[in-house]
Amino acid sequence: MNSRYFHPESLMMSYGYKPELSEGAVKCPIFQTSTFVFKTAQEGKEFFELAYGKREKSPGEEPGLIYSRLNNPDLQILEERLCLWDGADECAVFESGMSAISTVLLEFLRPGDALLYSMPVYGGTDHFINKVLPQYGITGIGFTPDDTLEQILLKAEKAKVKLVYVETPANPTNALFDLELCRKVADQLSNAENSVYVVVDNTYMGPLWQHPLKHGADLVMYSATKYIGGHSDLIAGAVLGKKDLMKRVRTLRTFLGNMAGPWTGWLLMRSLETLKVRMTQQAENAAKVADFLAAHPKVEKVYYLGHLPENSEQYQIFKKQLSCAGAMVSFDIQGGEKEAFQFLDHLKLFHLAVSLGSTESLAEHPATMTHSDVSDLDRAKLGISEKLIRLSIGVEHYEDLIWDIQQALEKVG
Ligand SMILES: *Cc1c(COP(=O)(O)O)cnc(C)c1O
Numbered sequence: 001m002n003s004r005y006f007h008p009e010s011l012m013m014s015y016g017y018k019p020e021l022s023e024g025a026v027k028c029p030i031f032q033t034s035t036f037v038f039k040t041a042q043e044g045k046e047f048f049e050l051a052y053g054k055r056e057k058s059p060g061e062e063p064g065l066i067y068s069r070l071n072n073p074d075l076q077i078l079e080e081r082l083c084l085w086d087g088a089d090e091c092a093v094f095e096s097g098m099s100a101i102s103t104v105l106l107e108f109l110r111p112g113d114a115l116l117y118s119m120p121v122y123g124g125t126d127h128f129i130n131k132v133l134p135q136y137g138i139t140g141i142g143f144t145p146d147d148t149l150e151q152i153l154l155k156a157e158k159a160k161v162k163l164v165y166v167e168t169p170a171n172p173t174n175a176l177f178d179l180e181l182c183r184k185v186a187d188q189l190s191n192a193e194n195s196v197y198v199v200v201d202n203t204y205m206g207p208l209w210q211h212p213l214k215h216g217a218d219l220v221m222y223s224a225t226k227y228i229g230g231h232s233d234l235i236a237g238a239v240l241g242k243k244d245l246m247k248r249v250r251t252l253r254t255f256l257g258n259m260a261g262p263w264t265g266w267l268l269m270r271s272l273e274t275l276k277v278r279m280t281q282q283a284e285n286a287a288k289v290a291d292f293l294a295a296h297p298k299v300e301k302v303y304y305l306g307h308l309p310e311n312s313e314q315y316q317i318f319k320k321q322l323s324c325a326g327a328m329v330s331f332d333i334q335g336g337e338k339e340a341f342q343f344l345d346h347l348k349l350f351h352l353a354v355s356l357g358s359t360e361s362l363a364e365h366p367a368t369m370t371h372s373d374v375s376d377l378d379r380a381k382l383g384i385s386e387k388l389i390r391l392s393i394g395v396e397h398y399e400d401l402i403w404d405i406q407q408a409l410e411k412v413g
Pocket residue numbers: 096097098099122124125167171201203204222223224225226235236237355
């Protein structure tokens with residue numbers, strides 16, 4: 001073996017795959033199978049003992065393949081590769097981002113518990129926290145980037161907090177939350193009987209530009225539908241973290257049965273091979289688009305992490321936590337809903353669609369689309385107004401993207 005440390009992007013084509021187990025195929029085949037044959041009954045018994053945690057792994061032993069709800073090579077290899085980006089012990093891939101998130105919340109919360117959550121969160125997450133979990137006697141307590149440690153602790157004072165749930169940068173305004181501060185909140189609320197965990201939805205930064213586990217998070221989650229999949233052709237999710245917590249997540253996944261299938265696993269492995277080049281190009285394009293928008297007279301304000309004033313607190317968090325300004329750019333257009341819709345309806349290259357992180361650029365209107373379920377009061381507080389437009393920048397030539405934005409802005413008014 002060589003001793004060189006290879007970067008994750010160098011390992012995405014091969015890591016965890018053994019060609020000799022698949023007729024020498026250079027690529028991992030799609031293991032489109034529900035179940036796996038045991039060589040002997042004794043082998044089947046041993047595989048189950050390990051899978052159900054009845055005994056510890058012997059040195060060098062690999063978990064045997066049993067049944068595709070428990071494991072499948074396309075998921076297992078994908079999970080090992082995803083671990084490389086975040087520096088995680090283990091990963092579990094799900095059939096959607098929402099199934100990853102809801103499984104984590106259901107595993108770590110019980111009736112009578114509370115969770116602290118950053119505001120705003122993804123619409124589906126907001127719905128699960130505020131409409132589904134209360135039916136199980138679980139309370140969500142929101143906090144914003146303006147809240148200090150003391151203010152957050154005050155909000156949590158009378159509650160039995162079990163989780164601090166953070167989405168940073170926040171969608172659609174790119175507001176940043178300080179993960180170190182979230183860790184402090186969790187530690188102060190923990191005691192001998194109760195460990196409070198920090199879980200981070202890192203979808204907005206992909207696995208490339210922010211590594212929450214290195215900033216005190218216990219679990220990191222993704223909608224793999226976004227940057228990880230990256231081609232707007234699949235729905236999937238992922239959870240990563242330390243072994244002990246991941247064992248709990250994986251076990252609940254086995255019994256909810258919401259793992260991704262082999263075909264999705266295979267597509268995601270294919271996507272991971274180009275993750276770094278895609279995301280790097282997207283970020284480069286986003287910087288050009290954001291600069292153009294900032295100089296345009298019909299644009300009131302641009303929400304882009306590469307434009308944060310250096311003396312701001314948000315910039316300090318940016319420097320500490322992120323390695324890139326990302327590829328999500330939002331802006332306030334002069335006017336209101338009418339002007340925003342005129343702009344959106346005249347785009348020729350951008351697609352008018354929700355979702356993000358894909359190879360093609362997308363544009364949407366958060367107030368009436370992704371965030372229409374957020375209360376009016378919260379929308380006003382969070383700056384999600386009728387003039388706000390959210391762009392997800394893709395891999396097209398940046399000059400074409402700017403041309404498209406320019407011509408659509410000309411049609412406004
Ligand atoms: C899209 C998204 C989700 C939900 O993921 P799905 O794959 O659509 O289920 C969760 N969080 C964030 C930040 C998202 O953008």
